[in-house]
Amino acid sequence: MILVVGGAGYIGSHLVEELVKTSEVIVLDNLSTGHEKAVDPQAIFVKGDLGNERDLKAVFNNYPIKAVMHFAAYSLVGESVTDPLKYYENNVAATLKLLKVMLKYNVKNFIFSSTAATYGIPNVEIINEDSRTQPINPYGQSKLMVENILADFAAAYDLHYVVLRYFNAAGASGSGRIGEMHDPETHLIPIILQHLLGQREQISVFGDDYDTPDGTCIRDYIHVTDLANAHIAALDSLLNAQNKTATYNLGNGQGYSVKEVIDTCEKVTGRKANIIIADRRSGDPARLVASSEKIRQALGWKAERDLEKIIDSAWKWHQSVQ
Numbered sequence: 001m002i003l004v005v006g007g008a009g010y011i012g013s014h015l016v017e018e019l020v021k022t023s024e025v026i027v028l029d030n031l032s033t034g035h036e037k038a039v040d041p042q043a044i045f046v047k048g049d050l051g052n053e054r055d056l057k058a059v060f061n062n063y064p065i066k067a068v069m070h071f072a073a074y075s076l077v078g079e080s081v082t083d084p085l086k087y088y089e090n091n092v093a094a095t096l097k098l099l100k101v102m103l104k105y106n107v108k109n110f111i112f113s114s115t116a117a118t119y120g121i122p123n124v125e126i127i128n129e130d131s132r133t134q135p136i137n138p139y140g141q142s143k144l145m146v147e148n149i150l151a152d153f154a155a156a157y158d159l160h161y162v163v164l165r166y167f168n169a170a171g172a173s174g175s176g177r178i179g180e181m182h183d184p185e186t187h188l189i190p191i192i193l194q195h196l197l198g199q200r201e202q203i204s205v206f207g208d209d210y211d212t213p214d215g216t217c218i219r220d221y222i223h224v225t226d227l228a229n230a231h232i233a234a235l236d237s238l239l240n241a242q243n244k245t246a247t248y249n250l251g252n253g254q255g256y257s258v259k260e261v262i263d264t265c266e267k268v269t270g271r272k273a274n275i276i277i278a279d280r281r282s283g284d285p286a287r288l289v290a291s292s293e294k295i296r297q298a299l300g301w302k303a304e305r306d307l308e309k310i311i312d313s314a315w316k317w318h319q320s321v322q
């Protein structure tokens with residue numbers, strides 16, 4: 001049985017929907033940002049907190065867990081700057097509790113959700129896993145801290161792990177059952193689509209004076225189901241002992257500017273957006289584009305869905321829940 005911590009959240013619930021096809025799954029989530037109805041009905045759902053040893057032990061005592069996938073984290077960059085305690089407490093301290101209980105129950109396979117924010121402002125065009133990691137906010141710091149803890153635990157306690165550094169997750173499941181539903185919503189693609197559905201007055205483009213061809217920030221958008229499939233490949237690599245420790249980027253390898261994303265949304269939806277140019281948002285690097293060559297070579301995974309497919313799936317989801 002696989003324990004998915006944070007399996008009611010956006011990325012976790014998409015992973016669970018894929019994982020239940022081949023494995024028995026138990027989800028532990030405190031529903032602080034997730035939604036119980038997003039958890040696939042084939043999975044067992046337990047409401048509980050990863051920072052609470054009693055909740056964790058109840059799960060490990062009652063179910064034969066062979067691996068843990070950990071999605072339960074706060075992930076708003078801006079909030080992490082104004083409230084770092086919340087980030088270090090949940091993303092680092094609570095994760096330590098989870099790892100401690102895992103080791104106590106001799107569960108040694110761990111998949112960890114990390115982020116492009118570990119790289120900070122990159123000093124290369126295309127980021128690979130050996131690129132400099134120098135986070136510029138507590139969110140990125142908190143994830144890098146856990147990455148370092150995992151390396152120490154692997155050496156000392158024979159923990160086996162895969163770290164997955166996501167670039168910009170977006171899109172919705174092809175099932176039509178789940179999609180991106182943050183409150184508040186801060187992510188570009190859902191904001192554009194909500195605007196195109198008449199739920200927002202306009203779109204603010206955060207800065208058009210970056211050192212990029214059209215002046216707006218460039219990101220690497222990856223479909224959430226592609227992310228889910230990468231997790232399953234990573235899990236298999238631990239369970240079949242192909243990997244003991246590994247760190248992989250997960251992206252499409254292609255960057256799109258904010259303006260290009262808006263253009264693609266207009267094309268997919270056939271609607272016209274009302275845009276204003278606003279100030280830069282603090283902590284935004286001009287360009288974040290991944291090389292995912294390492295995981296392609298090691299595990300044969302690559303992103304299958306391009307930006308148009310990502311937006312098309314998100315558009316169907318947003319229309320269905322409006």
Ligand code: UFG
Pocket residue numbers: 075076077115116117139167168169186187188189191203204205206207217218219258281284288
């Ligand atoms: N943007 C706008 N207007 C908006 C919202 C976003 O112009 O209303 C811009 C942002 O400034 C950025 C781009 O659109 O340039 C993408 O922004 P998102 O908020 O969608 O995503 P981020 O790149 O900021 O964040 C993502 C993840 C974080 C992770 C980060 C790594 O959501 O968890 O990548 O840098 F930390």
